[in-house]
Amino acid sequence: MGWGVLEAQGWRKGPWTSEEDRLLIEYVKLHGEGRWNSVARLQGLKRNGKSCRLRWVNYLRPDLKRGQITPNEESVIIELHARWGNRWSTIARSLPGRTDNEIKNYWRTHFKKKTKVSPSDANKSKARMLKRQQFQQQQLLLQQQQQYEVDMQRIMSNLRDQTEVPIPSLPQHQLMMKPQDSVASSNNCTQTVNSDQGRYDYSSMTMVSHFNDCASVAESSSDQDFFWDGNLWNLDDIQGNFSEVPAANRAAAPLQDFNSSPFMLFNCY
């Protein structure tokens, strides 16, 4: 037995090739999902039905969402895991574009092991994880913002040409604002944000570190706390509806360097 080789029954195992992917996609286009055991017969693919189904469900499905689990999704996972336990497929149904496998992997790497490791190891690991998360989050936001700017430039240029084009919306109804334009790097200020989704007023916004051993957490923890990219936000007096994060599930992380982050991101519904 081994990776990428033929088994005794003639089934291939291991990583999928692009040609195998193409054949599977073609099969689904022609016959739809299901009857996975027919794939080998109809498409000449040397993969068993289970392998085909798994490849489609976890990787090839067109509605899959790629990239990092967002803070909002993380809070949903935490909340639903508290309710359902390891019922990954049930949890996945609440996260469009995410697979049970993805959520299961995310949970295992980000939460489960924390119960086993020593405090010093945990701190090292958390710091490393956070560093990576922050980098990936920044890359994602930069990418989204660049796309948004490209779209806006296209619109402006089209408007100049007097042609009708749809106004793009930010992904997942997210509002973005530059820190220097809004909250700056200090606490307690008021800001109004206008977007095509509506108008939101933020006031008395307080940024706190969410180290578990940090006193400010205990003081500011409430149902209104907002968890974003390694930071806990206390959002008082907000017009709008924001997701909540269970207080029990705040992983330790260092204070976010606000000025280094290109954009703040808020979800609104």
Place this chain on the structure above:
DNA sequence: AATTTCCTCAACCGCACCCGG
């Protein structure tokens, strides 16, 4: 610079369930 450790995630496995014959 080399080696070790850690992390991520695609893919596999075994079991359970469903459903038609």
Place this chain on the structure above:
DNA sequence: ACCGGGTGCGGTTGAGGAAAT
């Protein structure tokens, strides 16, 4: 009621790459 094929689910493994030493 039983059987077998198909499917879904949760647990586990291991390759590859990144980070730490």
